[in-house]
Amino acid sequence: MGVVIESEVWEPNQALYIFIFVSCFLSITCLPHFSMSSNKTPTLFDHSLSSPRFRRIFLLIYCLSSVMEGLWSVSGEYELAYYGVSKEQMVWYLCVGYATALILGSSLGLLSDLIGHKKACLIFCFLHLFVATWKRIFAHPTVWIASSCLSLASSIFSFSFETWMVAEHNKLGHRQDILNDMFWLMTFSESASSIISQVLANLLVGHNVVKHINAPANAALLLATVTIIFVTRGCKEVPQTASFQNYRISFYEYIFDKRIWLLAWAQTCVQFSISVFWMLWAPTIVADGREVHLGLIYPCFLGARMLGSTVFPWFFSGPLSIRTEDCLEYLFVITGFVLSIVAYDYQEIGVLVMLFCLFHACIGIMLPSLARLRTMYVPNELRGGMISLSLAPANAAILFFLMQRGYYFNIGNSTIMVFAALGLFSAAGCMHLLKRWGKQLRQNWHKL
Structure with missing residues (x-):
């Protein structure tokens, strides 16, 4: 087919946003009625269930961690371009990140099974804290170090939170229905948090790029600190025996x-x-x-x-x-x-x-x-x-x-x-x- 070159800047119709929002709202609000009417087994929406505290705190921690992940993905390339990094150098930094994830990240799951997934989640937070602090100390830090740390953090994010949640679920003795609901809520929360991270990065940088280029790093520093507090004081973990x-x-x-x-x-x-x-x-x-x-x-x-x-x-x-x-x-x-x-x-x-x-x-x-x-x-x-x-x-x-x-x-x-x-x-x-x-x-x- 022929290629049509647009003469105006294309943007999605606002009706698409409304459709997605309304569809999500109806899907979530109608589910409890239909699921409870057709199946008497309890779900996450049944407020009579015991021990919901961990689920609430865990979802909060997971959302904060997802916003941290999203901040770097949204503002990372823009920040590199601002400091004059060429596209070839960006490709090199991506290669360094994926090589680090391949060599070191593949073994982090084995380590987390042995030391405990709560500790692995803390390592995730400390990696973000380290990168954010480095960016505050140095205006333009060594990018390959930041890329390696963030790649390791992403590797930990892909398995530790899920495994930690499942282990706690088994400890509390909840039914499989509750665990299935937590799985889709994690996907939902991660996607919503990624949108929030985009909005947050745009608000922090604003129009004064020179003055606020490190604002996302400040936000990541604050989020990492708050998440560490919630993980250490708000949640317990099944001991590794x-x-x-x-x-x-x-x-x-x-x-x-x-x-x-x-x-x-x-x-x-x-x-x-x-x-x-x-x-x-x-x-x-x-x-x-x-x-x-x-x-x-x-x-x-x-x-x-x-x-x-x-x-x-x-x-x-x-x-x-x-x-x-x-x-x-x-x-x-x-x-x-x-x-x-x-x-x-x-x-x-x-x-x-x-x-x-x-x-x-x-x-x-x-x-x-x-x-x-x-x-x-x-x-x-x-x-x-x-x-x-x-x-x-x-x-x-x-x-x-x-x-x-x-x-x-x-x-x-x-x-x-x-x-x-x-x-x-x-x-x-x-x-x-x-x-x-x-x-x-x-x-x-x-x-x-």
Whole structure:
């Protein structure tokens, strides 16, 4: 198809924001009625449940941590450009970050299983605190150190909070329904917090860039300090009783389970596709000189993910009933086709935005669904190590494509999207096999 170059700056219709907001509101408010009327098992919305204190504090901590993560992703590239860092240097810093996540981040999950996930979450906060303090001391600190620390923090963020929450859930003896609700609430909260971080960064920097360029670092410093206080004083943790020897024996016992390999590969493909999207969505939309308000499109994607996360309980706790593996199989196929369409040919900006919103709505259902499957197949004492190791292939693939695209210019953006689409199609195949091989385990699981 021909490429249409827009003569005006394109921005999304305000009706899209209203649709996403109203849809999320209706999905959340209508769920308790339908779920309680069709299923008498308690859910997170049943206020008669005991011990809600940890859930409230945990969600608050998770939201603060998500805002910290979002602040660096929103303001990081802009800050580097302000200090005169070239695009080639930015690619180098990205490579350093992903290499650090690959080499060191892959083992942090194993470490967190041994020392405790609350301590791992504190390490996450201290890494952000260190970077924010460094930026306050030095106007333009050594970027590769900041990139390495933030990459390690992102690696910890991907597994420690979830595993900590699941461990506390098991300690309190809550039902599986409550845990499933926490999974989608975490996805919902993370997406909402990312939008808040964008708004916060824009308000802090404002129009006086020279004076307020370090304002996001000040906000991250404050958020890290507050989060550390909440983690240390507001929450307890299940003591770690397993020795390194016992942990190693259990790890080798489960690492050769083919179902865990299938689940790990699916997680790898999702992580790779999400990373590819955030690196390529802006160059894809503004291709051929099209002028777009990217800052107005960014919340649409996160809003779509929020909407997708609210759909999750309708499938598994509400009136609709669908097996997790079947749901993920369909979602992987849909997202694979979305990236294939984008990779095959340029589209109108409106079409691209709708496709990308569909992609993120599916991601909003995928993330809590994969967390639900991990609860079924992966022992919680090994959960952090399994998740961190499953992210290693994704980090290796992203590092490889960054080198090929950013330095050697051997491949194009569309080729990278094709590989992400193929990964999602292969993940659909993994879910099909997991559905067959995990039938017996699922029957035992529903008896609990």
